[in-house]
Amino acid sequence: MSLAETTSAPETRSRGPVPDRLRAPWEAKLKSWESLLLVVAIGIFILNSFASPYFLNAWNLSDATFNFTEKAMIAFAMALLIIAGEIDLSVASIIALASTAMGLVMEAGFGTPAIVATGLVTGLLCGAFNGVLVTRLGLPSIVVTIGTMSLFRGISYIVLGDGAFRGYPSDFSFFGQGYAFWVISVELVIFAVLAVIYGVVLHKTNFGRAVYAIGNNATGALFSGIRVARVKMILFLLTGLMSGVAAVCLTSRLGSTRPSIASGMELEVVTMVVLGGVNILGGSGSIPGVVIAAFVMGLVTFGLGLLNVPGIVMSIFIGLLLIGVIALPRLWAKVRGRG
Amino acid sequence: MSFVKSREAILLAAIVLLLGLIATRFPAFITPHNLASVYSDTTPLMILALGQMVVILTRCIDLSVAANLALTGMVCAMINVAAPDLPVGLTILIALTMGAALGAINGLLVWKLAIPPIVVTLGTMTIFRGVIFLLSDGQWINAHEMSASFTGFPRQVILGVTVMGWIGLAVALLMALLMARTALGRSFFAVGGNPHAAVYTGLNVGRAQFLAFVISGALAGLAGYLWIARYAVAYVDIAGGFELEVVAACVIGGISIAGGVGSVLGTVLGAMFLGIVKNALPVVDISPFWQLAISGAAILIAVAFNARAGRSKGRVILKSAEHAQ
Numbered sequence: 001m002s003l004a005e006t007t008s009a010p011e012t013r014s015r016g017p018v019p020d021r022l023r024a025p026w027e028a029k030l031k032s033w034e035s036l037l038l039v040v041a042i043g044i045f046i047l048n049s050f051a052s053p054y055f056l057n058a059w060n061l062s063d064a065t066f067n068f069t070e071k072a073m074i075a076f077a078m079a080l081l082i083i084a085g086e087i088d089l090s091v092a093s094i095i096a097l098a099s100t101a102m103g104l105v106m107e108a109g110f111g112t113p114a115i116v117a118t119g120l121v122t123g124l125l126c127g128a129f130n131g132v133l134v135t136r137l138g139l140p141s142i143v144v145t146i147g148t149m150s151l152f153r154g155i156s157y158i159v160l161g162d163g164a165f166r167g168y169p170s171d172f173s174f175f176g177q178g179y180a181f182w183v184i185s186v187e188l189v190i191f192a193v194l195a196v197i198y199g200v201v202l203h204k205t206n207f208g209r210a211v212y213a214i215g216n217n218a219t220g221a222l223f224s225g226i227r228v229a230r231v232k233m234i235l236f237l238l239t240g241l242m243s244g245v246a247a248v249c250l251t252s253r254l255g256s257t258r259p260s261i262a263s264g265m266e267l268e269v270v271t272m273v274v275l276g277g278v279n280i281l282g283g284s285g286s287i288p289g290v291v292i293a294a295f296v297m298g299l300v301t302f303g304l305g306l307l308n309v310p311g312i313v314m315s316i317f318i319g320l321l322l323i324g325v326i327a328l329p330r331l332w333a334k335v336r337g338r339g
Numbered sequence: 340m341s342f343v344k345s346r347e348a349i350l351l352a353a354i355v356l357l358l359g360l361i362a363t364r365f366p367a368f369i370t371p372h373n374l375a376s377v378y379s380d381t382t383p384l385m386i387l388a389l390g391q392m393v394v395i396l397t398r399c400i401d402l403s404v405a406a407n408l409a410l411t412g413m414v415c416a417m418i419n420v421a422a423p424d425l426p427v428g429l430t431i432l433i434a435l436t437m438g439a440a441l442g443a444i445n446g447l448l449v450w451k452l453a454i455p456p457i458v459v460t461l462g463t464m465t466i467f468r469g470v471i472f473l474l475s476d477g478q479w480i481n482a483h484e485m486s487a488s489f490t491g492f493p494r495q496v497i498l499g500v501t502v503m504g505w506i507g508l509a510v511a512l513l514m515a516l517l518m519a520r521t522a523l524g525r526s527f528f529a530v531g532g533n534p535h536a537a538v539y540t541g542l543n544v545g546r547a548q549f550l551a552f553v554i555s556g557a558l559a560g561l562a563g564y565l566w567i568a569r570y571a572v573a574y575v576d577i578a579g580g581f582e583l584e585v586v587a588a589c590v591i592g593g594i595s596i597a598g599g600v601g602s603v604l605g606t607v608l609g610a611m612f613l614g615i616v617k618n619a620l621p622v623v624d625i626s627p628f629w630q631l632a633i634s635g636a637a638i639l640i641a642v643a644f645n646a647r648a649g650r651s652k653g654r655v656i657l658k659s660a661e662h663a664q
Contacts, residue, residue: 087457139642142400142457143586143596147638150583154632161628259628267461280455310477312575316469323448323462330452 033277048303062183068298069187076198077242085282086141092265093152098122098247103165103257127240156259165257176253199287215282346593381614382507388588390555398598399456405581406467411563416573423486434564442556446549482571531598
């Protein structure tokens, strides 16, 4: 191996330069990751409709959206966090803790507004905890959130043990089981609204540009007058808050809280973000990509479910998807580089 | 003097203090016999942590170790069911080889395709678990299906300590030798400490990371056989979430997640600390449900401690930038 090749080995970062304009020419748009993903999504959709006669049914398709709406809510905030060069592996545990807190408030006799507020505030507090450890103490976010991943879910286990909270008030089921109109569920509406908000924040505001700048060069961003620590703190808060929102939806949909709720979801959220074309090393990615990735993952799991594939086998597909999505373009580049 | 101030000495003091606290509530905990059994119980964690240590030293992380352990363990158990007369030595060899092969998959993806280790091992973690389900069809392999020599070997007692404990000690000594006395061992420190400098010294960073994953995988495979044989049962969810405990043991043991800093003794003590906490909880009447939260808190305290210890090193040129990060 030549020296030139090895020098780049330790910190290979396939980041492009920061574009000074957001709008790309139309042919570049056609070749983009998002359009490729869209083709994949349509392909899976067509494949599914041939594979199972039950697939093309408005209610079944509506059910399929529950496979990704909660995860996608977190994935939007996670996308921003990963673009800024950090990660939060504790999101599923935040759901567990928020859901447990909601259960405690419910047991104390409070109604739906208090329960929802508790879920959201717990999420925010967890996000703040992660954020303070990362931005104030300067600890690496991977280790911090691996730690809080045990800590948050651990607290749920301390509270609940092998028990569960049941008996949420009936109007609480609105968030996870309600429908806005016809087959459009409340969760799907929340998902769509959040997608638009995050899309605008990331792609149309100064804050969004700051997120990209930090991900590409945090020190450079600092010297350009961006308050790096504050932006990161806000991103951790947002991720916590979104986990709280997802906790409200998931708890409402399941109608109960167990300490094992949403276990392993952090993996699916990260997969969704990476599948959506966000660079895991930070610096690039888009919200439309994450939205399409959410649909792809929802369609795949729903299609496999219709074919009676067990959940754990589906997780093989998720794992392969996660590695394959990153590996294939790199393999392709290597092969082309050689030829 | 330098040992007194060292990370290992502080950790050792913490462990002694912990044992003292437990003894005030339950004196029988610190009898040699009980301590030996606590040590044996902690051996799988220690073996995995030693593998993880090498990976973290090279600036990577291996979250697939517990899934590797479960997959290799399941395969060992299935081989045992199919061929009960296979010598235990051969089973261990199979476990080491298979674990190393699974580790090599991680290593190759990190080395050749430069995919971030956390992504690779999050992926392989779920894939390995899924493969166990495919292999076993979701069925359990229970004690009565395994041969007596298969399950009995790790539990034999020599000089008051189980064979499993002795294997753990052998692994720790071999790793200490590897890390301190061989070029490969030193290269792990060099690669993690400063990858660019390592390249100019003629070291291949990717290759070192690959070998670290192979070592971690082989040790996970070994622990897989020991685990399955010790508990005499194999199923899909064995050692679920154990990877976090392994990372916790390393972080508590003073392995810097930024790479290049750590020691075998620290890792062993980190694993022992967690093992003692785990075994002491039931005897001092604390629900085992506390354990997850305790190891989480221990990770956070340890990593904050590591960061403080490491901060004064090196010359800070840009103070404001340093603090903003």
